[in-house]
Amino acid sequence: xxxxxxxxxxxxxxxxxxxxxxxxxxxxxxxxxxxxxxxxxxxxxxxxxxxxxxxxxxxxxxxxxxxxxxxxxxxxxxxxxxxxxxxxxxxxxxxxxxxxxxxxxxxxxxxxxxxxxxxxxxxxxxxxxxxxxxxxxxxxxxxxxxxx
Amino acid sequence: xxxxxxxxxxxxxxxxxxxxxxxxxxxxxxxxxxxxxxxxxxxxxxxxxxxxxxxxxxxxxxxxxxxxxxxxxxxxxxxxxxxxxxxxxxxxxxxxxxxxxxxxxxxxxxxxxxxxxxxxxxxxxxxxxxxxxxxxxxxxxxxxxxxxxxxxxxxxxxxxxxxxxxxx
Numbered sequence: 001x002x003x004x005x006x007x008x009x010x011x012x013x014x015x016x017x018x019x020x021x022x023x024x025x026x027x028x029x030x031x032x033x034x035x036x037x038x039x040x041x042x043x044x045x046x047x048x049x050x051x052x053x054x055x056x057x058x059x060x061x062x063x064x065x066x067x068x069x070x071x072x073x074x075x076x077x078x079x080x081x082x083x084x085x086x087x088x089x090x091x092x093x094x095x096x097x098x099x100x101x102x103x104x105x106x107x108x109x110x111x112x113x114x115x116x117x118x119x120x121x122x123x124x125x126x127x128x129x130x131x132x133x134x135x136x137x138x139x140x141x142x143x144x145x146x147x148x
Numbered sequence: 149x150x151x152x153x154x155x156x157x158x159x160x161x162x163x164x165x166x167x168x169x170x171x172x173x174x175x176x177x178x179x180x181x182x183x184x185x186x187x188x189x190x191x192x193x194x195x196x197x198x199x200x201x202x203x204x205x206x207x208x209x210x211x212x213x214x215x216x217x218x219x220x221x222x223x224x225x226x227x228x229x230x231x232x233x234x235x236x237x238x239x240x241x242x243x244x245x246x247x248x249x250x251x252x253x254x255x256x257x258x259x260x261x262x263x264x265x266x267x268x269x270x271x272x273x274x275x276x277x278x279x280x281x282x283x284x285x286x287x288x289x290x291x292x293x294x295x296x297x298x299x300x301x302x303x304x305x306x307x308x309x310x311x312x313x314x315x316x
Contacts, residue, residue, distance in 0.1 A: 100304065104297055107296050107300040108294070115296055116288060118300065119300040119303060119304070120285065122300055122301070122304045123281065123285075123303060126305065126308050127304075127307055127311055129308075130312070136305060136312055139302070140301055141304065
């Protein structure tokens with residue numbers, strides 16, 4: 001059994017989705033980081049900074065292609081209450097999953113440089129998700145029925 | 149006036165004297181000229197399958213030789229990573245369509261031997277994971293969007309495997 005390809009997007013639409021995921025991660029890390037301490041907090045701060053840099057990069061790429069970068073929302077609905085360090089780490093992992101999936105859309109566009117850019121961003125996000133989760137996944141960013 | 153039977157019997161002679169081959173009878177490829185070459189995407193996918201099989205063989209070889217104190221944590225991690233590589237191979241193979249008569253996938257041979265020492269073999273597995281991710285990333289440019297997404301996802305998984313092995 002195979003799995004269906006994700007919806008093919010234009011380069012600007014795929015970049016906008018990645019930007020939206022980065023904006024959500026920036027917001028979410030602010031919430032998660034408040035519940036973390038020590039090395040976990042340091043990692044959260046480092047990753048939050050990385051997401052801000054990625055946001056700026058994507059904003060520049062969209063503008064260079066003639067698009068208007070979508071602004072971040074004022075507030076993002078959290079998937080669950082974040083009232084402990086464990087919940088903060090779980091939220092961080094989920095944020096990185098969202099970023100990984102968003103960059104997967106870039107891998108499907110025709111522009112080969114954007115494909116590579118998306119793939120490398122996926123690798124970084126999947127690595128951060130594995131850090132927070134404490135385990136690896138077979139198919140970061142993809143969802144499909146298991147085949148055995 | 150020639151009969152229809154005579155015309156049919158004379159057709160091969162007519163083609164032969166006109167310098168025609170069997171291919172000239174059809175719009176498609178010459179059925180007597182051998183099988184056509186595999187599509188480029190099939191070749192790339194076959195290469196990815198061979199590489200995945202090779203990586204699996206390295207994991208199995210190393211795991212089969214693991215024993216003794218301290219092997220528990222390593223075995224647990226490597227078994228988990230091995231399972232994920234098996235999932236990679238399943239998905240890659242599910243996308244491969246090879247016409248009968250072709251051999252698109254080379255057999256895998258073990259690479260990292262557990263007898264070479266646990267630390268060095270873990271390092272070799274880590275290097276193999278990194279190399280796999282780099283190769284798949286390079287191959288994104290020449291394949292369909294759907295296959296590119298599968299390659300990118302597997303490459304991301306391989307990168308996380310390398311990080312997990314580095315933490316052992």
